[in-house]
Amino acid sequence: MAHAEVHDHNTPLEYQSETGRLNILGFWIFLGAEIALFSTLFATYLVLMYRTADGPTPHELFELKGVLIETFLLLTSSFTCGIAIHEMRKRNRKGLFVWMIITLLLGAGFLGYEIYEFVTYVHEGAALGTSAFWSGFFVIVGTHGLHVTMGIAWITLILIQVARRGLTPQTSAKVFISSLYWHFLDVVWIFIFTAVYLTGMVLHNG
Amino acid sequence: MKWDEFFVTGDPLIYGADVSIGLTVIGLLFYLTYFKKWQWLWKEWLTTVDHKKLGIMYIASAVLMLFRGGVDALLMRTQLAVPDAKFLDAQHYNEIFTTHGTIMIIFMAMPFLIGLINVVIPLQIGARDVAFPYLNAVSFWTFFIGAMLFNISFVIGGSPSAGWTAYMPLAGNELSPGPGQNYYLLGLQIAGIGTLLTGINFLVTILKMRAPGMTLFRMPMFTWSALITMVIIVFAFPILTVALALMTFDRLFGAHFFTLQGAGMDMLWANLFWLWGHPEVYIVILPAFGMFSEIISTFARKVLFGYKAMVWAMVLIAAYSFLVWVHHFFTMGSGAAVNTAFSISTMLIGIPTGIKIFNWLFTMYKGKISFTTPMLWALGFIVNFVVGGVTGVMLAMAAADYQYHNTYFLVSHFHYVLIAGTVFGCFAGLVFWYPKMFGYKLNERIGKWVFWLFMIGFNVCFFPQYFLGLDGMPRRVYTYSAASGWGDLNMVSTVGAFLMGIGFLALVYNIYYSFRYSERENTGDSWGLGRTLEWATTSAVPPHYNFAVTPTVEGLDPVVAIRNDKKEVTPKLADIKPIHMPDNSGVPFVMASFFFVAGFGLVFEWYWMGIVGLIGVFITLIIRSFDKNEGYYVSVDEIKETERITV
Ligand code: HEM
Ligand SMILES: [Cu+2]
Numbered sequence: 099m100a101h102a103e104v105h106d107h108n109t110p111l112e113y114q115s116e117t118g119r120l121n122i123l124g125f126w127i128f129l130g131a132e133i134a135l136f137s138t139l140f141a142t143y144l145v146l147m148y149r150t151a152d153g154p155t156p157h158e159l160f161e162l163k164g165v166l167i168e169t170f171l172l173l174t175s176s177f178t179c180g181i182a183i184h185e186m187r188k189r190n191r192k193g194l195f196v197w198m199i200i201t202l203l204l205g206a207g208f209l210g211y212e213i214y215e216f217v218t219y220v221h222e223g224a225a226l227g228t229s230a231f232w233s234g235f236f237v238i239v240g241t242h243g244l245h246v247t248m249g250i251a252w253i254t255l256i257l258i259q260v261a262r263r264g265l266t267p268q269t270s271a272k273v274f275i276s277s278l279y280w281h282f283l284d285v286v287w288i289f290i291f292t293a294v295y296l297t298g299m300v301l302h303n304g
Numbered sequence: 305m306k307w308d309e310f311f312v313t314g315d316p317l318i319y320g321a322d323v324s325i326g327l328t329v330i331g332l333l334f335y336l337t338y339f340k341k342w343q344w345l346w347k348e349w350l351t352t353v354d355h356k357k358l359g360i361m362y363i364a365s366a367v368l369m370l371f372r373g374g375v376d377a378l379l380m381r382t383q384l385a386v387p388d389a390k391f392l393d394a395q396h397y398n399e400i401f402t403t404h405g406t407i408m409i410i411f412m413a414m415p416f417l418i419g420l421i422n423v424v425i426p427l428q429i430g431a432r433d434v435a436f437p438y439l440n441a442v443s444f445w446t447f448f449i450g451a452m453l454f455n456i457s458f459v460i461g462g463s464p465s466a467g468w469t470a471y472m473p474l475a476g477n478e479l480s481p482g483p484g485q486n487y488y489l490l491g492l493q494i495a496g497i498g499t500l501l502t503g504i505n506f507l508v509t510i511l512k513m514r515a516p517g518m519t520l521f522r523m524p525m526f527t528w529s530a531l532i533t534m535v536i537i538v539f540a541f542p543i544l545t546v547a548l549a550l551m552t553f554d555r556l557f558g559a560h561f562f563t564l565q566g567a568g569m570d571m572l573w574a575n576l577f578w579l580w581g582h583p584e585v586y587i588v589i590l591p592a593f594g595m596f597s598e599i600i601s602t603f604a605r606k607v608l609f610g611y612k613a614m615v616w617a618m619v620l621i622a623a624y625s626f627l628v629w630v631h632h633f634f635t636m637g638s639g640a641a642v643n644t645a646f647s648i649s650t651m652l653i654g655i656p657t658g659i660k661i662f663n664w665l666f667t668m669y670k671g672k673i674s675f676t677t678p679m680l681w682a683l684g685f686i687v688n689f690v691v692g693g694v695t696g697v698m699l700a701m702a703a704a705d706y707q708y709h710n711t712y713f714l715v716s717h718f719h720y721v722l723i724a725g726t727v728f729g730c731f732a733g734l735v736f737w738y739p740k741m742f743g744y745k746l747n748e749r750i751g752k753w754v755f756w757l758f759m760i761g762f763n764v765c766f767f768p769q770y771f772l773g774l775d776g777m778p779r780r781v782y783t784y785s786a787a788s789g790w791g792d793l794n795m796v797s798t799v800g801a802f803l804m805g806i807g808f809l810a811l812v813y814n815i816y817y818s819f820r821y822s823e824r825e826n827t828g829d830s831w832g833l834g835r836t837l838e839w840a841t842t843s844a845v846p847p848h849y850n851f852a853v854t855p856t857v858e859g860l861d862p863v864v865a866i867r868n869d870k871k872e873v874t875p876k877l878a879d880i881k882p883i884h885m886p887d888n889s890g891v892p893f894v895m896a897s898f899f900f901v902a903g904f905g906l907v908f909e910w911y912w913m914g915i916v917g918l919i920g921v922f923i924t925l926i927i928r929s930f931d932k933n934e935g936y937y938v939s940v941d942e943i944k945e946t947e948r949i950t951v
Contacts, residue, residue, distance in 0.1 A: 119512075120435045120436070120508055120512060121436075123508050123511070123512065124435065124436060124504050124505070124507075124508045127503075127504045127507050127508065127538060128504055130538055130539070131500055131503075131504070131538045131539070131541070131542050132542070134538070134539045134540075134541075134542035134543060135542035135543075135545060135546055138542060138543045138546040138547070138576065138579075139546055142546070142550065142561065142572065142576070145569065145572055146561070146567075146568075146569065146572075149566075149567035149568070149569065150567065151560075151565075151566050151567040153566075226553065226557055226558065226559050227557070227558035227559055227560065227566065228566070229560060229566045229567050230560045230561060230566055230567045230568040230569065231567070233550075233553065233554075233559035233560050233561050233566070233568070234561070236559075237549075237550065237553060237559070237561075255926060255929055255930075256929075259929070259930065268932075
């Protein structure tokens, strides 16, 4: 754990403590479990895709504009998150903060649009209990949205720790791990964009 | 919800349970207060992050659950002993087979194995600790709380009754009203979090914390089996998490995943359940395989035959385990092509399993065998497991399965694999490593009585059930008529079940007896035949830091090398340095308690309570995140004293 370890200056800060290294590997494995979790949700969604009962079809309700804006916000946030980590490795605390906060704001914007989208659908008569299809839709997109919410809260807490304790091997490992999580959510969103929205609009004709 | 619905009423068995639960709680509170044990309990156990203590708590809980599940089993066998019995009614019987199946698999078999893994694996790989000690405590407490939540359903609100497979629409709101099924969903969900975290923890531990020199192919077989099991856990448990969550949405929030209205699909549940459920079967068998490998090579005094083949066999089994799930519902209309594919993939699993059996036999061939209790369990395992395996292949033949699907043939088959594999394995491992945990052996004479009672009882109980099954007796029926002609064999079966019960009591007596009278040991290698690193720690009960000096490994079975070379094992004073260890923490316990509040609230659909509980969970997460948790150093003086180094 907190042994004095010798590192050349090429070792990134987050890999300099034993705990940091273990945590990062552990988190990669956790992401493996997350892949299994989302794969199950995708399989469920695809199996239920045409099961709209008497409710509205995705073709009727999905609209591309909102989804494109959401996609744009989230993809950009992944990019700014990458810059934040780059700044962290240069030990530029201010840069890290600026880019991370931009990341979080973009994430919040994404969430805002998603909530707006959900509310619209419910007004138009498609809720969790409308049909198997809408159950699948709300749960897969909602699970992703919940992940984004937790990501925002988590990264905020970590930034507070960095503000208080500075960039140590411990705090920087935490920042790095939360950035992995953020990129992961971005990747999942790309799958949702394709499997849920594009297929819903293109394949599902009624 | 009214009070008289809140507490389950009307059945004398349940009043009896109320009284005994009440008395036990009062007795415990009295004991802890009168003997001033509260502080000890908190400091030594509730807040511990030591993998060995957590392992012991896992095992103790699992033994308790074996008792609960065993009582359920005896109640069922009593009801079935004679035709037209009136001991249990249909609803009560349904509840009992549901809780029996669920408790045995989720809250007994898995925790027992995870407990042994916790105790042994870090020692076997020469590590000071697991990779994430704090997370390990979270795993234990979420398992424990999930188990408790599931268990109280019996007296508060009512038990689930849709079977441990919880098929829809049977488990939906119409056919399973009330909180029972919610208990199943939330109890398993909370415990599942702990299992997933264990998977991650031990993967990192085994991959990263091995002693210098221990390459992957120098790892002991039990460590290998744990590694592979953890991979299965990491990929299978999220499937269960999702399936349980979806059913929770159906029951609590009116979603339509599995309900037929709204175009939901009940077969989706069956598929998701078994996509997790079949790998789960290997989660509870592979660690047992690992333990038998250790025990057989130890008491045959030989290197394990075909070490690499054993490893690859397990890797294959793990991969296949995700590809065969449909064999659990051949009769539910998947069609001939699908059934054939899954029939063949299922039989393929027999090949690597067969390889393992032969390797164990070859390991014993020309060995100098000591018939100790762990070895007896291992030998009993081989014989009985083969019976379970052969009948498994019979079940895998899709066409024939139409004959014995959901009959006692199936019940007998899975008990032959689960009991002869997992339970025998747990008992073998417990006896084998008991001295590592407590510093003295279980009494061998009583231990052999336990073995023979249990093993004979097991065969008397389950062998007749193959014939009952072929004769058409369906599973999950609470009674049958005298005209069916099933009475005699059922009576035999029940007698066997009670023999097993006596065997269990003998085991409990053995624990008590050995605690009082067994000779205390001061050597680390209690059996005198140890091969792997856990037998190289100097004290009989390993101190919290495990190894005073991290060992180096030069090949398989390092302790054999030490013994043969008559090497001095006591660490040299000069090599001893202060050891860094993590602090105890009360947070995991508190977090799990909040999980209980949240789970209980959701079970009764009291959402305010669910929210309070979840907020509590998040607060504990935040507290932990801000905790600097720097740990402390064990001083050289303390190590000197523990290791009895006198210079
Ligand atoms: C200790 C002796 C045991 C006895 C006498 C026993 C007896 C029984 C009986 C009578 C049933 C109900 C069969 C039916 O009505 O369909 C049953 C079901 C079951 N048992 Fe056991 N059992 C024992 C141990 C175990 C163990 C150790 C496990 C798992 C590790 C286990 C797992 C199951 C499962 C999964 C079911 C199916 C429950 C269901 O149908 O939902 N049993 N057992
Ligand atoms: Cu299976």
